[in-house]
Amino acid sequence: MLEDVIKRKARSAKAASTVLSGTSLQKRNALLKAIAARLASETQAILSANGKDLRLAARTGLSKVLTERLTLDEKRIGQMINGVKDIMALPDAIGRILETVDRPNGLHIEKQSVPLGVVGIIYESRPNVTIDASALCLRSGNAVLLRGGSEAIHTNKALVRIIAMAVKDMNLPSGCVEFIDTTDRKAVLAMIHQDDAIDVIIPRGGGRLISFIRANSTVPVIAHGEGNCHVYVDRSADLPMAEEIVFNAKVQRPSVCNAAEKLLVHETVARAFLPRMAARLRGAGVAIKGDQRARALVAGIVPAGPHDWPKEYLDLVIAIKVVKNVAEAIAHIGRFGSHHSDAIVTRSGKNAARFLREVDSAAVYVNASTRFTDGFEFGLGAEMGISTQKIHARGPMGLAELTTVKYVIRGTGQIRV
Amino acid sequence: MLEDVIKRKARSAKAASTVLSGTSLQKRNALLKAIAARLASETQAILSANGKDLRLAARTGLSKVLTERLTLDEKRIGQMINGVKDIMALPDAIGRILETVDRPNGLHIEKQSVPLGVVGIIYESRPNVTIDASALCLRSGNAVLLRGGSEAIHTNKALVRIIAMAVKDMNLPSGCVEFIDTTDRKAVLAMIHQDDAIDVIIPRGGGRLISFIRANSTVPVIAHGEGNCHVYVDRSADLPMAEEIVFNAKVQRPSVCNAAEKLLVHETVARAFLPRMAARLRGAGVAIKGDQRARALVAGIVPAGPHDWPKEYLDLVIAIKVVKNVAEAIAHIGRFGSHHSDAIVTRSGKNAARFLREVDSAAVYVNASTRFTDGFEFGLGAEMGISTQKIHARGPMGLAELTTVKYVIRGTGQIRV
Numbered sequence: 001m002l003e004d005v006i007k008r009k010a011r012s013a014k015a016a017s018t019v020l021s022g023t024s025l026q027k028r029n030a031l032l033k034a035i036a037a038r039l040a041s042e043t044q045a046i047l048s049a050n051g052k053d054l055r056l057a058a059r060t061g062l063s064k065v066l067t068e069r070l071t072l073d074e075k076r077i078g079q080m081i082n083g084v085k086d087i088m089a090l091p092d093a094i095g096r097i098l099e100t101v102d103r104p105n106g107l108h109i110e111k112q113s114v115p116l117g118v119v120g121i122i123y124e125s126r127p128n129v130t131i132d133a134s135a136l137c138l139r140s141g142n143a144v145l146l147r148g149g150s151e152a153i154h155t156n157k158a159l160v161r162i163i164a165m166a167v168k169d170m171n172l173p174s175g176c177v178e179f180i181d182t183t184d185r186k187a188v189l190a191m192i193h194q195d196d197a198i199d200v201i202i203p204r205g206g207g208r209l210i211s212f213i214r215a216n217s218t219v220p221v222i223a224h225g226e227g228n229c230h231v232y233v234d235r236s237a238d239l240p241m242a243e244e245i246v247f248n249a250k251v252q253r254p255s256v257c258n259a260a261e262k263l264l265v266h267e268t269v270a271r272a273f274l275p276r277m278a279a280r281l282r283g284a285g286v287a288i289k290g291d292q293r294a295r296a297l298v299a300g301i302v303p304a305g306p307h308d309w310p311k312e313y314l315d316l317v318i319a320i321k322v323v324k325n326v327a328e329a330i331a332h333i334g335r336f337g338s339h340h341s342d343a344i345v346t347r348s349g350k351n352a353a354r355f356l357r358e359v360d361s362a363a364v365y366v367n368a369s370t371r372f373t374d375g376f377e378f379g380l381g382a383e384m385g386i387s388t389q390k391i392h393a394r395g396p397m398g399l400a401e402l403t404t405v406k407y408v409i410r411g412t413g414q415i416r417v
Numbered sequence: 418m419l420e421d422v423i424k425r426k427a428r429s430a431k432a433a434s435t436v437l438s439g440t441s442l443q444k445r446n447a448l449l450k451a452i453a454a455r456l457a458s459e460t461q462a463i464l465s466a467n468g469k470d471l472r473l474a475a476r477t478g479l480s481k482v483l484t485e486r487l488t489l490d491e492k493r494i495g496q497m498i499n500g501v502k503d504i505m506a507l508p509d510a511i512g513r514i515l516e517t518v519d520r521p522n523g524l525h526i527e528k529q530s531v532p533l534g535v536v537g538i539i540y541e542s543r544p545n546v547t548i549d550a551s552a553l554c555l556r557s558g559n560a561v562l563l564r565g566g567s568e569a570i571h572t573n574k575a576l577v578r579i580i581a582m583a584v585k586d587m588n589l590p591s592g593c594v595e596f597i598d599t600t601d602r603k604a605v606l607a608m609i610h611q612d613d614a615i616d617v618i619i620p621r622g623g624g625r626l627i628s629f630i631r632a633n634s635t636v637p638v639i640a641h642g643e644g645n646c647h648v649y650v651d652r653s654a655d656l657p658m659a660e661e662i663v664f665n666a667k668v669q670r671p672s673v674c675n676a677a678e679k680l681l682v683h684e685t686v687a688r689a690f691l692p693r694m695a696a697r698l699r700g701a702g703v704a705i706k707g708d709q710r711a712r713a714l715v716a717g718i719v720p721a722g723p724h725d726w727p728k729e730y731l732d733l734v735i736a737i738k739v740v741k742n743v744a745e746a747i748a749h750i751g752r753f754g755s756h757h758s759d760a761i762v763t764r765s766g767k768n769a770a771r772f773l774r775e776v777d778s779a780a781v782y783v784n785a786s787t788r789f790t791d792g793f794e795f796g797l798g799a800e801m802g803i804s805t806q807k808i809h810a811r812g813p814m815g816l817a818e819l820t821t822v823k824y825v826i827r828g829t830g831q832i833r834v
């Protein structure tokens with residue numbers, strides 16, 4: 001039965017996690033090195049498996065955006081290899097002594113960073129997640145249970161086979177990386193109920209996937225949710241700067257979660273700003289929606305409906321709303337945003353401070369593009385993704401966020417009085 | 418409708434949380450001072466409300482342990498007041514700059530500590546949680562939504578009224594502390610579905626409550642679960658030390674989560690250790706259960722069944738198992754433990770190191786009583802309770818664990834290339 005298979009894989013990962021948590025940094029780096037080497041030597045096998053997925057995608061009419069995400073080539077495999085090597089260079093996240101307390105009664109207390117244990121990752125079309133996420137988990141001493149998208153199944157199987165070979169090369173238990181190789185959706189449900197073996201579930205994907213997992217998981221969840229990101233152009237904004245920021249946030253890479261989906265404009269500058277901004281966006285192929293006031297200022301804007309404001313387009317589409325002031329902008333973002341990345345363009349220190357304080361998102365910007373929300377752009381290094389929740393990890397989730405703590409207490413017979 | 422009431426309270430707390438997150442440390446301390454003052458001036462009103470609950474408890478036959486937890490007197494109210502004052506003295510947990518990154522492109526990135534927002538607390542009989550938890554949440558800039566046990570309803574109402582008066586004294590919105598004053602169990606279900614208003618649910622209670630909340634909550638959960646704590650007496654243990662530790666861990670305060678519930682003994686020392694240990698425990702009124710090997714060594718031990726090993730007794734009961742070695746002890750704790758606090762008594766550095774590494778609990782002890790797992794005993798100060806999960810908070814959960822982070826990025830027009 002499917003459920004038994006999932007349970008067995010989760011338990012196998014749990015057993016491996018105990019071994020992994022005791023390995024040296026040297027050993028874990030050697031494992032990553034072996035993965036990088038196998039990726040290089042098996043590039044053709046990966047591309048051949050990817051070809052199968054792409055042919056299937058063409059037959060089933062997978063969308064252009066998803067097909068683009070699915071596609072591998074030698075350059076992208078090279079990027080995976082470099083990604084693994086970059087992770088090898090990061091400081092060790094486990095075995096650190098975070099705090100030491102010596103108590104008057106002689107107890108010596110250490111707060112240590114330790115691996116989470118077993119990390120379950122549920123993701124969609126990008127096959128590079130298979131490598132990136134496994135490398136981050138293994139480097140931080142965690143075993144991993146992967147569940148990728150059905151459209152990438154052949155590519156993912158090839159990548160997991162490569163990791164398995166590297167794990168075997170290092171004489172580590174095969175449970176270090178387990179992969180759910182069925183595309184049956186019931187596997188997800190079974191996986192999120194293995195709370196005695198899986199320590200955390202990290203879903204990466206759209207709102208429906210995240211909501212389903214949140215509502216049904218008995219394992220704690222760290223959601224890497226949608227990015228319905230906003231740029232608000234304030235009354236005192238430097239308008240040429242605002243134009244550059246909005247254009248970059250929308251157009252530079254529309255398929256990613258830190259791209260802007262909404263433009264809010266202060267009513268006082270809307271007339272001066274919007275016609276020019278709209279022309280520039282249209283020049284790059286952006287479809288523009290808007291509220292009544294935006295449509296009154298620019299011809300040809302499609303009405304934005306109630307379903308638009310909370311929506312993540314991940315495409316060359318933007319919705320524009322004219323607002324009365326910074327308070328209305330903040331309230332709109334609070335109501336419809338996804339707590340990912342939001343920006344204000346302003347010359348007002350007061351409005352900037354208020355926006356930074358009251359917008360409840362992982363990353364809040366003044367006078368910069370939302371596109372910078374990314375572990376590398378923040379100077380933090382490789383990441384699992386961007387957490388849009390507040391618990392455990394918020395924003396770029398790297399090695400440190402793949403650990404928990406353990407209190408280790410050494411005594412000489414102390415009892416409590 | 419009940420659900421609407423809960424939704425309204427959660428939204429009211431959300432709105433208040435925005436105000437609270439912007440308050441100064443001075444203001445939050447003044448609020449705590451006002452709460453402490455009101456607790457002192459309203460002591461008789463609290464005791465009178467508590468009397469109602471106690472009379473009801475007597476009529477409904479509430480257990481002795483739960484009645485003891487429910488009972489307030491002037492001394493316990495004095496402890497609450499001191500608890501609030503202690504929290505005032507702690508360093509501020511919010512507004513801290515945890516990391517600063519200046520990027521080559523001129524972006525200035527700050528990782529700031531900010532409040533979680535709205536903390537939902539679901540707890541059972543202890544009314545002091547109403548004050549302790551509220552004080553910790555308010556001090557860290559969080560609004561709080563409380564759901565206490567039905568057996569403490571009058572006491573909790575009186576305590577919440579006191580907090581409300583203090584909140585009003587400080588001109589803060591009443592939503593800072595919301596209380597669900599119905600004892601209808603459906604209120605819990607409604608509460609754990611307010612994921613657009615509540616940022617985290619902290620359940621404190623027994624395994625059934627925690628499992629129910631984990632399985633049904635769409636709000637992230639930080640569980641303060643059971644403590645099925647173990648003491649393992651190793652082959653090389655100093656036996657008189659082991660006896661003191663086991664006795665303390667079991668008897669000193671059996672109703673709390675860090676009390677020992679299980680005793681594992683290495684087979685080589687079982688004959689020398691168990692008869693004496695059992696006599697001492699029995700002398701303190703402890704009922705002893707055990708496996709076959711323990712029962713062969715001490716007359717009158719009741720057989721321990723499969724339901725005993727995972728059970729938290731919270732009472733003068735202990736179950737004993739004789740094990741072959743440290744590996745069997747670790748495996749038993751891994752299988753049946755609650756990941757709270759577990760101890761080894763040993764003279765072997767090797768076995769101690771292995772136990773510390775492989776036992777996957779929030780607190781792991783060598784040669785000390787499990788009873789020390791407590792914010793004050795660890796020198797960390799007041800806490801919400803002991804988290805038995807790995808995500809976000811593990812072990813004593815204090816002010817720092819009531820915060821999350823926000824990335825604040827200041828630019829001068831930066832766009833991503």
